[in-house]
Amino acid sequence: xxxxxxxxxxxxxxxxxxxxxxxxxxxxxxxxxxxxxxxxxxxxxxxxxxxxxxxxxxxxxxxxxxxxxxxxxxxxxxxxxxxxxxxxxxxxxxxxxxxxxxxxxxxxxxxxxxxxxxxxxxxxxxxxxxxxxxxxxxxxxxxxxxxxxxxxxxxxxxxxxxxxxxxxxxxxxxxxxxxxxxxxxxxxxxxxxxxxxxxxxxxxxxxxxxxxxxxxxxxxxxxxxxxxxxxxxxxxxxxxxxxxxxxxxxxxxxxxxxxxxxxxxxxxxxxxxxxxxxxxxxxxxxxxxxxxxxxxxxxxxxxxxxxxxxxxxxxxxxxxxxxxxxxxxxxxxxxxxxxxxxxxxxxxxxxxxxxxxxxxxxxxxxxxxxxxxxxxxxxxxxxxxxxxxxxxxxxxxxxxxxxxxxxxxxxxxxxxxxxxxxxxxxxxxxxxxxxxxxxxxxxxxxxxxxxxxx
Ligand code: TYD
Ligand code: MG
Numbered sequence: 001x002x003x004x005x006x007x008x009x010x011x012x013x014x015x016x017x018x019x020x021x022x023x024x025x026x027x028x029x030x031x032x033x034x035x036x037x038x039x040x041x042x043x044x045x046x047x048x049x050x051x052x053x054x055x056x057x058x059x060x061x062x063x064x065x066x067x068x069x070x071x072x073x074x075x076x077x078x079x080x081x082x083x084x085x086x087x088x089x090x091x092x093x094x095x096x097x098x099x100x101x102x103x104x105x106x107x108x109x110x111x112x113x114x115x116x117x118x119x120x121x122x123x124x125x126x127x128x129x130x131x132x133x134x135x136x137x138x139x140x141x142x143x144x145x146x147x148x149x150x151x152x153x154x155x156x157x158x159x160x161x162x163x164x165x166x167x168x169x170x171x172x173x174x175x176x177x178x179x180x181x182x183x184x185x186x187x188x189x190x191x192x193x194x195x196x197x198x199x200x201x202x203x204x205x206x207x208x209x210x211x212x213x214x215x216x217x218x219x220x221x222x223x224x225x226x227x228x229x230x231x232x233x234x235x236x237x238x239x240x241x242x243x244x245x246x247x248x249x250x251x252x253x254x255x256x257x258x259x260x261x262x263x264x265x266x267x268x269x270x271x272x273x274x275x276x277x278x279x280x281x282x283x284x285x286x287x288x289x290x291x292x293x294x295x296x297x298x299x300x301x302x303x304x305x306x307x308x309x310x311x312x313x314x315x316x317x318x319x320x321x322x323x324x325x326x327x328x329x330x331x332x333x334x335x336x337x338x339x340x341x342x343x344x345x346x347x348x349x350x351x352x353x354x355x356x357x358x359x360x361x362x363x364x365x366x367x368x369x370x371x372x373x374x375x376x377x378x379x380x381x382x383x384x385x386x387x388x389x390x391x392x393x394x395x396x397x398x399x400x401x402x403x404x405x406x407x408x409x410x411x412x413x414x415x416x417x418x419x420x421x422x423x424x425x426x427x428x429x430x431x432x433x434x435x436x437x438x439x440x441x442x443x444x445x446x447x448x449x450x451x452x453x454x
Pocket of ligand 2: 098101102125171
């Protein structure tokens with residue numbers, strides 16, 4: 001039987017049995033290339049026909065000590081990793097070009113090298129002189145990090161086998177090039193081969209390998225998502241270009257909690273840790289204004305207070321605008337629908353803008369109520385009490401649902417001087433003498449009391 005060749009889109013990784021000019025998966029032109037099938041060559045039939053080595057099986061109950069971790073001493077970085085870097089692990093750090101990945105990793109490399117890890121920083125994007133200049137700017141010129149500028153995977157692996165480092169940083173995986181693979185650097189096949197070789201090296205030699213990956217406009221690691229499956233940990237470095245805040249977020253972690261965040265600030269001397277993000281996110285808040293609401297959220301394991309800002313204005317368009325920054329579009333649509341259907345507050349003919357101040361992206365479902373309060377406050381032009389924080393989930397029936405970790409949210413709010421919390425009824429946390437709770441069973445009740453409508 002003739003073997004059908006495999007064709008892969010180098011932009012999105014979709015697989016086809018025949019070539020075509022345009023990828024149906026992502027719509028890109030001229031990105032489909034032929035890939036050598038894995039099982040080609042004579043004598044390679046089913047694996048089951050060959051005798052392999054027998055595996056050593058163990059019990060589920062066997063005692064396994066926790067992995068020894070190396071902490072960098074940058075608390076924000078270590079927390080996201082789950083307490084420090086684990087040996088024999090592969091980590092992918094993704095983010096938009098220019099967001100600060102190289103800066104973050106050079107700083108982390110310097111700290112980890114000082115903590116005793118033999119550290120190699122290999123850049124395929126910058127010359128060593130450029131990296132040295134950055135290190136000098138960051139005040140890290142004396143750190144015992146070894147540098148190289150290279151893209152040949154063969155040379156890099158040879159060097160790694162000879163040097164046996166404890167930590168290797170590859171900046172970036174899209175610039176690496178394996179001479180065994182017949183396609184251009186940055187293509188799916190190349191990136192996959194490079195990630196495979198480097199993670200195998202990590203497992204084989206007990207090194208920690210950190211791969212930098214650029215992200216496409218659609219928010220994917222450029223080209224192949226396959227890399228995400230190959231590594232133990234995937235971190236995203238995100239932030240708005242115009243803002244100085246940067247968030248390091250774990251989206252997958254085999255050695256620690258996922259969805260943990262670390263907060264940094266980009267300064268003239270590199271990334272500074274932000275130990276108290278709430279303070280920073282609320283710092284620019286002016287006088288109490290309609291449409292501004294402080295949300296007491298939880299990101300990962302940590303409470304974070306941020307400001308939700310809404311603007312509601314008559315539209316000049318046939319189709320009113322709905323624009324969101326830092327929150328989910330679909331959830332905004334849902335909250336607007338609930339306000340219309342359950343509270344009789346129409347938004348037809350009105351443009352709606354919602355913004356999370358500071359450039360943070362909120363994924364916590366408890367933000368529903370904060371968004372609803374901001375929208376109502378903007379629409380009715382009534383400012384909320386400035387000493388109040390808001391959190392709670394909204395269901396489609398208009399009922400308010402209690403959310404986890406109320407206690408932590410309230411504690412953080414109290415620490416920052418807030419004295420009132422607007423929350424769903426039935427939550428576990430009670431107020432104290434310094435924290436007054438105003439709780440509501442459904443959205444209509446809140447609308448009636450606070451805005452005299454509904
Ligand atoms: P970089 O780490 O090169 O981004 P990436 O590797 O993700 O592409 O960061 C580049 C940006 O960071 C650049 O616009 C300049 C800025 N920057 C600072 O503001 N302060 C600094 O100390 C450094 C080193 C960079
Ligand atoms: Mg870079």
